[in-house]
Amino acid sequence: MKNDDLVICRCEEVTQADIKEVISQGVTRMNEVKRLTRAGMGLCQGKTCGRLVTGILARETNQPLQELKPPTSRPPTRVLPLGILSRTTQDDD
Amino acid sequence: MMAKKFDVGVIGGGIIGCAVAYYLSRSGTSVVLFEKNHICSGASSANQGGLAIQVFDLKTIPLALASAELYRGLSDELGYDIEYHENGSILVTRDAYQVPVLRRRYDELKGMGLDVDLWDDDQLRRFPCGDTEPFLSVIESHFDGQVNPFRSTYGFAFAAKRQGVRILTNASVAQIKTVKRRIHSVVLEKGEEFVCGNVVCAAGPWSRQIGQMVGLDIPVEPQRGQIIVTEQVADSEYPYILDGDYLTTAYGIKPEGEDEAARIRHALGIGGSYAQDPAGNWTIGSSRDMAGFVRTNSPDVLKGMARHLLSFFPGMKDINCIRFFAGFRPYCVKDGHPILGRAPDLSGFYIATGHAGEGIALAPATGKLIAEEITIGKTSLPMENFRYERFVAPH
Numbered sequence: 001m002k003n004d005d006l007v008i009c010r011c012e013e014v015t016q017a018d019i020k021e022v023i024s025q026g027v028t029r030m031n032e033v034k035r036l037t038r039a040g041m042g043l044c045q046g047k048t049c050g051r052l053v054t055g056i057l058a059r060e061t062n063q064p065l066q067e068l069k070p071p072t073s074r075p076p077t078r079v080l081p082l083g084i085l086s087r088t089t090q091d092d093d
Numbered sequence: 094m095m096a097k098k099f100d101v102g103v104i105g106g107g108i109i110g111c112a113v114a115y116y117l118s119r120s121g122t123s124v125v126l127f128e129k130n131h132i133c134s135g136a137s138s139a140n141q142g143g144l145a146i147q148v149f150d151l152k153t154i155p156l157a158l159a160s161a162e163l164y165r166g167l168s169d170e171l172g173y174d175i176e177y178h179e180n181g182s183i184l185v186t187r188d189a190y191q192v193p194v195l196r197r198r199y200d201e202l203k204g205m206g207l208d209v210d211l212w213d214d215d216q217l218r219r220f221p222c223g224d225t226e227p228f229l230s231v232i233e234s235h236f237d238g239q240v241n242p243f244r245s246t247y248g249f250a251f252a253a254k255r256q257g258v259r260i261l262t263n264a265s266v267a268q269i270k271t272v273k274r275r276i277h278s279v280v281l282e283k284g285e286e287f288v289c290g291n292v293v294c295a296a297g298p299w300s301r302q303i304g305q306m307v308g309l310d311i312p313v314e315p316q317r318g319q320i321i322v323t324e325q326v327a328d329s330e331y332p333y334i335l336d337g338d339y340l341t342t343a344y345g346i347k348p349e350g351e352d353e354a355a356r357i358r359h360a361l362g363i364g365g366s367y368a369q370d371p372a373g374n375w376t377i378g379s380s381r382d383m384a385g386f387v388r389t390n391s392p393d394v395l396k397g398m399a400r401h402l403l404s405f406f407p408g409m410k411d412i413n414c415i416r417f418f419a420g421f422r423p424y425c426v427k428d429g430h431p432i433l434g435r436a437p438d439l440s441g442f443y444i445a446t447g448h449a450g451e452g453i454a455l456a457p458a459t460g461k462l463i464a465e466e467i468t469i470g471k472t473s474l475p476m477e478n479f480r481y482e483r484f485v486a487p488h
C-alpha cells in the first residue's frame with residue numbers, strides 16, 4: 001500500500017510499514033506491537049496513535065476491532081518532572 | 094484422540110523459556126513451548142535490560158560472561174537486531190561507608206582478571222556532578238552492557254519458530270503427568286495433552302506452581318521491582334550507572350555505619366540503577382520488595398527512587414517521567430541464586446529459573462546450558478553452584 005511511509009506514531013517516528021513488519025512476523029496483540037515498534041511509548045503515551053495502530057492491527061490480522069485489547073496503560077496520566085515526583089506523593093493508579 | 098508428541102516441552106515464554114527453546118531447536122530436538130499469556134508478558138517485559146556484571150555475585154559472573162559472549166553474536170545469529178551494546182557501566186558512591194565495599198569489590202573483580210578501573214582523584218573530580226560533591230569512589234567496568242529485553246525474547250522466539258519449535262500462546266499448563274518418577278506428559282488448562290519425556294520449568298516467578306504439579310518445591314517467589322521511565326534526552330557518556338546501595342539491596346552486602354537516609358532507602362529496597370536506552374529514555378530503578386503478585390507502583394518507592402537519583406544528579410530534576418511500571422523478579426527465597434538443571438529423583442524434569450534481577454543478563458548461557466544438559470547430558474560450564482541439590486541436606 002502506498003501509505004506505508006505514513007508516520008503513525010509521531011513521538012517515536014514509527015511508520016505504517018514498521019507496524020506491518022512486526023505483524024508479518026506473527027504478533028497479534030497491541031502490547032506486542034507497542035513493545036516491538038515503540039509506537040505509543042513516547043511522550044504522549046499513545047494518546048494520538050493508539051486508535052490508528054489498533055486499526056492497522058485489526059485489518060492486517062483480520063481481528064474484529066472491538067476484540068483487540070488496548071495496550072497496558074501505565075501511570076502517570078500526565079508527564080511529571082522528576083523534581084516534582086521527588087517531593088510529592090503520587091496517587092497509586 | 095492421540096496426544097501430540099514432542100521430545101521436550103518448555104513451560105514459560107519469557108526470555109528464559111524462549112532461549113531454552115531456541116538452543117534446543119539448534120540440536121534438532123522437537124520442542125513445544127507453552128505460554129499462558131503471550132510471549133514476553135512476565136518479568137521479561139518489565140526490566141532494565143542491563144548486564145551489570147560487575148555487581149553480580151562472584152559465583153554467577155562466569156555464567157554472565159558466557160552470556161555476554163553469546164549476546165555479542167546474537168543479532169547476526171538470530172537475524173534480528175536485539176540492540177546489544179557493550180558500553181560499560183559505572184558503580185558509584187558518595188557515601189563514606191560504601192568506599193571500603195567498592196574497594197573490596199574492585200579487588201575481587203581484578204582478581205578474576207576482569208577489565209575494571211578504580212577511578213583516581215583526578216577522574217573523580219572530572220566527572221560532571223553539577224554543583225554537588227564529587228563521588229567518593231567509582232568502579233568503571235568496560236565489559237558490562239545493555240540489551241533490548243523485548244527484542245531479545247522475541248528474537249529467540251522467532252528464530253526458534255523458524256527452526257521448528259511449536260509456540261503455543263494462551264496455553265496455560267495445568268497438570269504434568271508422571272509415570273514411575275518419569276515425566277510423561279503435559280496437560281493444558283483447556284484439556285489438551287502433549288506427550289513429552291522432558292519438561293523444562295521456565296515459568297519465572299510462577300515456577301513454584303509448576304513444581305507443585307510434580308511434587309517438587311521450587312523455592313521461588315515474586316520480588317517486585319518498580320521503574321520510572323523518563324522522556325528522551327541527549328545521550329550520556331555513561332549510559333549505565335549503579336550506586337553502591339545496589340550491592341546492599343540486591344546482594345545483601347551490608348556496609349558498616351550507614352546513615353539514617355540510607356537505612357530508609359534500604360528498608361524500601363531502593364538502590365540506584367540508571368540506564369539510558371539507545372532511544373534516549375532513562376529507566377530509573379531499582380526497588381525490591383516481596384508483595385506477592387501485586388503489579389502496581391507504590392508512591393513512597395517512586396518518590397524515594399526519584400529523590401535518590403536527584404541526590405546524585407540534581408540536574409535531572411526537570412526531566413519528565415512518562416511512565417511507571419512494576420514487574421516480578423523470580424527470586425529464590427533460599428539464597429537468591431538461579432536454580433538450573435535436572436531435578437533430583439524425577440527423570441525428565443529440568444529447572445531454569447530463580448534468575449532474580451539477572452535473567453536478561455543470564456538468558457543466553459542458561460538456554461545453551463540447559464539445552465546441552467538435555468541433549469548431550471553434560472554442560473560446557475560447570476553448573477554445580479546452581480543445582481537444586483544444594484537445598485537437599487546431605488544424608
Ligand SMILES: Cc1cc2nc3c(=O)[nH]c(=O)nc-3n(C[C@H](O)[C@H](O)[C@H](O)COP(=O)(O)OP(=O)(O)OC[C@H]3O[C@@H](n4cnc5c(N)ncnc54)[C@H](O)[C@@H]3O)c2cc1C
Pocket residue numbers: 104105106107108109110127128129130131132133134135136137138139140141142143144145264265266267295296297298299316317318319320378419420421422423445446447448449450451452453454455
Ligand atoms: C524492575 C525489574 C528490573 C530488572 N532489571 C533487570 C536487568 O537490568 N537485567 C537483568 O538481567 N534482569 C533484570 N530483571 C530481571 C529479569 O527481568 C528476569 O530475571 C527475567 O525476565 C526472568 O525471565 P523468565 O523467563 O524466567 O520469567 P518471565 O519473563 O516472567 O517468564 C515466565 C513466563 O511463564 C509464563 N507462565 C507462568 N505460569 C505458566 C503456566 N502454568 N503455563 C504456561 N506458562 C506459564 C508466564 O506467563 C511468563 O510469561 C529485572 C526485573 C525487574 C522486575
